[in-house]
Amino acid sequence: MNKNKFRFNLLIIFILIKTHALVGQVIYGTNNYIEYHTGTLPIIISVPHGGLVAPAGIPNRTCNNPTNGTDTNTIELAKQIDSSFLRMTGCRPHIIYCNLRRTKIDCNRNIADGACGNAEAEIAWTEFHQFIETAQQTAQAAYDNKAIYFDLHGHGHIMQRLELGYVLTGAQLALSDNVLNTPEYIGQSSIQNLVSQNVNGYTHAQLLRGDFALGTLLAQSGYPSVPSQQTPNPGPLNPYFNGGYNTANYTCYTPGNTINGFQLECNFMNVRDTPGHRRAFADTLVSVLLTFLEHHHELSVAHCGISSQESVPEAKSPTVHPTFLDGNTPIQISGADLSGKVFRIFAITGQLITSGKVKPDNTIGVNSVFSTGMYVLVVDNGQRRFAWKLFKGS
Ligand SMILES: [Zn+2]
Numbered sequence: 001m002n003k004n005k006f007r008f009n010l011l012i013i014f015i016l017i018k019t020h021a022l023v024g025q026v027i028y029g030t031n032n033y034i035e036y037h038t039g040t041l042p043i044i045i046s047v048p049h050g051g052l053v054a055p056a057g058i059p060n061r062t063c064n065n066p067t068n069g070t071d072t073n074t075i076e077l078a079k080q081i082d083s084s085f086l087r088m089t090g091c092r093p094h095i096i097y098c099n100l101r102r103t104k105i106d107c108n109r110n111i112a113d114g115a116c117g118n119a120e121a122e123i124a125w126t127e128f129h130q131f132i133e134t135a136q137q138t139a140q141a142a143y144d145n146k147a148i149y150f151d152l153h154g155h156g157h158i159m160q161r162l163e164l165g166y167v168l169t170g171a172q173l174a175l176s177d178n179v180l181n182t183p184e185y186i187g188q189s190s191i192q193n194l195v196s197q198n199v200n201g202y203t204h205a206q207l208l209r210g211d212f213a214l215g216t217l218l219a220q221s222g223y224p225s226v227p228s229q230q231t232p233n234p235g236p237l238n239p240y241f242n243g244g245y246n247t248a249n250y251t252c253y254t255p256g257n258t259i260n261g262f263q264l265e266c267n268f269m270n271v272r273d274t275p276g277h278r279r280a281f282a283d284t285l286v287s288v289l290l291t292f293l294e295h296h297h298e299l300s301v302a303h304c305g306i307s308s309q310e311s312v313p314e315a316k317s318p319t320v321h322p323t324f325l326d327g328n329t330p331i332q333i334s335g336a337d338l339s340g341k342v343f344r345i346f347a348i349t350g351q352l353i354t355s356g357k358v359k360p361d362n363t364i365g366v367n368s369v370f371s372t373g374m375y376v377l378v379v380d381n382g383q384r385r386f387a388w389k390l391f392k393g394s
Pocket residue numbers: 049071152153154
């Protein structure tokens with residue numbers, strides 16, 4: 001390929017990334033009752049109980065003694081999580097919203113209980129679930145089966161803490177780590193694939209409540225969570241949501257589904273109650289999820305941030321030179337001393353190509369064989385993550 005053609009192709013790639021990342025596409029279901037906000041991150045979020053639309057044509061549900069309470073502000077919280085991802089990575093997660101009020105439909109139940117036989121509700125229910133499947137297939141294919149799914153809820157329990165549901169019951173979480181690490185209990189978990197996938201070889205119990213469990217990272221960031229290292233199980237007398245229909249059906253708890261996931265039940269105070277609290281919590285959650293992906297999968301989504309970093313350059317950001325990989329010229333970092341820090345180079349798909357430490361002279365030796373395309377160099381100095389795009393021409 002000649003140089004001009006190569007530059008033109010790069011331009012197209014950038015336009016595609018920019019369009020995809022910054023605009024995002026919304027696919028509306030029938031009557032706009034369901035919305036699928038398409039994304040490019042390995043994160044899928046469904047929001048079944050936040051809707052307020054209550055059309056008279058759909059009768060209120062009465063079948064099978066339904067629960068009808070709205071999970072207040074969960075749509076608003078999901079929108080804030082979307083914004084935080086966009087701001088922090090330049091890309092969006094996949095989000096599926098149900099806009100109908102829970103008196104009309106429950107998208108976290110099977111179709112019989114959720115739609116109570118109403119044809120319009122059944123269409124909405126089906127669309128909601130088909131969008132989850134589409135999002136999961138897209139994300140799993142793009143990220144080598146490393147995507148994470150969660151079903152977002154708000155609970156009314158008195159104890160103000162996040163409840164992470166991995167399908168395991170509160171009584172099961174009260175069992176010892178040794179018991180939870182047996183195949184019998186791993187096989188009942190919605191993160192069972194992560195037990196064999198995670199790069200550090202963490203056990204099931206460690207993934208539920210060890211150093212780098214989601215609950216532990218959230219609790220360390222000021223959001224008490226169960227299970228976590230701080231609170232390994234809910235306690236025998238405390239109510240706890242362990243994951244409903246969606247968590248069971250759209251995670252590897254169900255044979256044939258490869259995705260790891262959980263139910264996130266958010267307390268109200270300090271998490272869902274005000275726009276400021278929602279924003280602060282969303283920022284923390286996104287940061288924790290990115291740490292989780294990097295730590296357990298060595299999966300960086302830094303390449304998603306390229307477009308936003310280009311449009312909003314930060315002052316005094318360090319630079320690298322050259323940005324074209326030739327297989328032997330070291331890459332010099334300027335503007336920050338990152339010597340001794342770990343660097344990683346990822347392909348545009350998120351696959352780790354090579355890693356090592358920045359040399360004492362603040363350079364990175366690159367001896368790997370790269371095929372033509374765009375790469376992302378990531379260096380974390382412990383406080384901030386720096387990312388630069390690199391290219392390999394033909
Ligand atoms: Zn709910």
